[in-house]
Amino acid sequence: MDASFSRRGLLQGAAAVGGVLAAEAASAGPLGRVRAARHPGWVFGRMTGAEALTEALLLEGTGCVYGIPGAQENELWDAFKQKNLPYLLVTHEFSAAVMADAYGRVTGRPGVLCVVPGPGVTNALTGLGEALLDSSPVVAIVGDVGNGDKARPFQVHALPNADLLRPVCKCVYPVQTVEQIPAFVRQAFVAAVSGEPGPVAVVVPYNLLIEAADYRCPPPAPPELPWDEAAFGRAVALLADKHQRIGIYAGAGCLDHGDALAAVADLFQAPVATSVSGKGAIDEAHPLAVGWGYGPQASAVAEAAFAGDKLHPRKTGVDTLLVVGAKFSEVSTGYYGNPQPKHVVHADANAQNLGRVLPTDVCVHADAGVFLGRLLAHADQLRRPPDGRLVARIRQLKAETEKELCSVPPGKCGVDPLALVAALRRHLPCDGLLFSDVSVTEHLAGEFYQVRRPRTYFNPVDNQSMGWSVPAAIGAQRVCGDKVVATLTGDGCLLMSLVEISTAAREHLPVKFFVLDDRAYHYMQLLQEPAYRRTTATHLARLDYAALAQGFGVAYQEVGSQAELDAKVRGALLHPGPVLVRVVTDYGDRKIRWVEAVRKRYTDELTAAQKARFLARIGKRTLDLKPEVND
Numbered sequence: 001m002d003a004s005f006s007r008r009g010l011l012q013g014a015a016a017v018g019g020v021l022a023a024e025a026a027s028a029g030p031l032g033r034v035r036a037a038r039h040p041g042w043v044f045g046r047m048t049g050a051e052a053l054t055e056a057l058l059l060e061g062t063g064c065v066y067g068i069p070g071a072q073e074n075e076l077w078d079a080f081k082q083k084n085l086p087y088l089l090v091t092h093e094f095s096a097a098v099m100a101d102a103y104g105r106v107t108g109r110p111g112v113l114c115v116v117p118g119p120g121v122t123n124a125l126t127g128l129g130e131a132l133l134d135s136s137p138v139v140a141i142v143g144d145v146g147n148g149d150k151a152r153p154f155q156v157h158a159l160p161n162a163d164l165l166r167p168v169c170k171c172v173y174p175v176q177t178v179e180q181i182p183a184f185v186r187q188a189f190v191a192a193v194s195g196e197p198g199p200v201a202v203v204v205p206y207n208l209l210i211e212a213a214d215y216r217c218p219p220p221a222p223p224e225l226p227w228d229e230a231a232f233g234r235a236v237a238l239l240a241d242k243h244q245r246i247g248i249y250a251g252a253g254c255l256d257h258g259d260a261l262a263a264v265a266d267l268f269q270a271p272v273a274t275s276v277s278g279k280g281a282i283d284e285a286h287p288l289a290v291g292w293g294y295g296p297q298a299s300a301v302a303e304a305a306f307a308g309d310k311l312h313p314r315k316t317g318v319d320t321l322l323v324v325g326a327k328f329s330e331v332s333t334g335y336y337g338n339p340q341p342k343h344v345v346h347a348d349a350n351a352q353n354l355g356r357v358l359p360t361d362v363c364v365h366a367d368a369g370v371f372l373g374r375l376l377a378h379a380d381q382l383r384r385p386p387d388g389r390l391v392a393r394i395r396q397l398k399a400e401t402e403k404e405l406c407s408v409p410p411g412k413c414g415v416d417p418l419a420l421v422a423a424l425r426r427h428l429p430c431d432g433l434l435f436s437d438v439s440v441t442e443h444l445a446g447e448f449y450q451v452r453r454p455r456t457y458f459n460p461v462d463n464q465s466m467g468w469s470v471p472a473a474i475g476a477q478r479v480c481g482d483k484v485v486a487t488l489t490g491d492g493c494l495l496m497s498l499v500e501i502s503t504a505a506r507e508h509l510p511v512k513f514f515v516l517d518d519r520a521y522h523y524m525q526l527l528q529e530p531a532y533r534r535t536t537a538t539h540l541a542r543l544d545y546a547a548l549a550q551g552f553g554v555a556y557q558e559v560g561s562q563a564e565l566d567a568k569v570r571g572a573l574l575h576p577g578p579v580l581v582r583v584v585t586d587y588g589d590r591k592i593r594w595v596e597a598v599r600k601r602y603t604d605e606l607t608a609a610q611k612a613r614f615l616a617r618i619g620k621r622t623l624d625l626k627p628e629v630n631d
Helices: 007-026 029-037 049-059 071-082 093-107 119-133 161-168 178-193 229-239 258-268 300-307 368-377 388-406 417-427 441-448 469-479 491-507 522-532 545-552 562-574 593-604 608-623
Strands: 043-048 065-067 087-089 111-115 138-144 171-174 199-205 212-217 246-250 272-274 289-292 320-324 343-348 362-365 433-436 485-490 512-517 555-559 579-584
Touching (some): 049 178, 065 093, 071 111, 087 491, 093 119, 093 138, 093 491, 119 138, 119 161, 119 199, 138 178, 161 171, 161 199, 178 199, 178 212, 229 320, 229 368, 258 272, 289 300, 289 441, 300 388, 320 368, 417 441, 433 441, 433 469, 441 485, 469 485, 485 491, 491 545, 522 608, 545 555, 545 579, 562 579
Parallel strands (some): 138 199, 171 199, 246 272, 246 320, 272 289, 343 362, 433 485, 485 512, 512 579, 555 579
């Protein structure tokens, strides 16, 4: 007997065994279905591991699974199809993780990806890391090599898959037996939204997917909401001091509590700034909403409103900062450049976020929604009288911003990026979804793009994953088919995930891909040129965007000047299918508040010796008669 065997033969045998087990599970017949009906919400009855896993996903309301089938998970993908669980084939596992992340950001519920071990896991790590740092709920279903008595050494994809996932996930559930599968999957959904949301992985050896078991798996207990009553009492005592002018800084934890946030702002007569991830937590047209951030790196409206009127600083300045559902990350604070108010009260669902950056008077470990609701319950104790001066000041500051947006000068060789942000603001509907990418224009969008509704503006903030916007927008469009979805990305970012546009074409997903094309990593040029008097590795190849669009099978639009910007943006948004829009971009002398603030902050923290080395190098290169070559 020939003891050798091929990988294909092994998989064909596994498929045959899977078919036998499926027939065995089906043999339970009407009696089994009646028993299952008596346990709504349970994974109940005899079925394979793949079927039980799929049933768990269905019971959790999974709207789509993003991923690529592989040898270790073909049994599972077949179960998806058999049980009518929606799925989307992607071109790369990075995209699968990003799409699941986008699903979580858009819906507030965990997005799901399904990848094979080895390269499937390693390709997905960047997207999972973004979800972790940006607090987005994701459940990753990850195949693994076989386990048990028949497991062989040196299996394909035999990396330490669970260990690889741990640094980028809140927790990892390695399945050891077929009976554990549905319970672990359902617990993963609870863990993904508990406290600060984030990604959770369930790692399943492929041989368990074809084994069968009798399941009696009830729904998991709902997550408990954190609450610290004693700390809340201390917060109320501080906030009740009517001599203190309060300002609110709201993060992504407030996205589902916009009405309560606005009511608390009215209660305190407090200006409300948000983190980048929190944009939309309050309607930015609200009289007390001032935009992103409150320091020199972010919205000029917010900085001015929080700092106060120079003539009447006690009338409009902020003494006490109330932080709800936000953490002071490097990007949102412009390298930790937010001013320190006299007092800080910080409430967050993750105790590890409290008091980590700014010295804080009161830390309240609490769910944002519960915290805001409890503040409203103490309204009589906390209410301030209407502050017409503050509202008028914010209105004036916003009017100045509007004037700036309406008078963006045309670029000499193309479109000023701020003009594109303004055009998208004019023509995207209020419920349209905009996905910004890691170009320098992300900071212009953060400051100037007005967000009217929660969960409509998205940015890869804290992992800064270039290329994120393209798959994110596609993943969102897959489950938000009735909404207009657009990207705002740079040409360098586009190169990271360009091929995923083929998915939009194949699935007829009408995403509008707006690409700022200046054939350079302009972000890096802004950082390199002042410090080194030259640029290195920042120039990109010239692409034929029209040919790319034709090759992918999507419509194409090109914007060469600001005179045609509005008409072509409007036309692209009205097109019924996917559109690739090349915007010829001229950054000119466009100043970016975030870049300027971070550069100053970074320079201020250099030692005297470090400053001397930088200045000596800059001086030498400035005086050098031989011109430097920028590439």
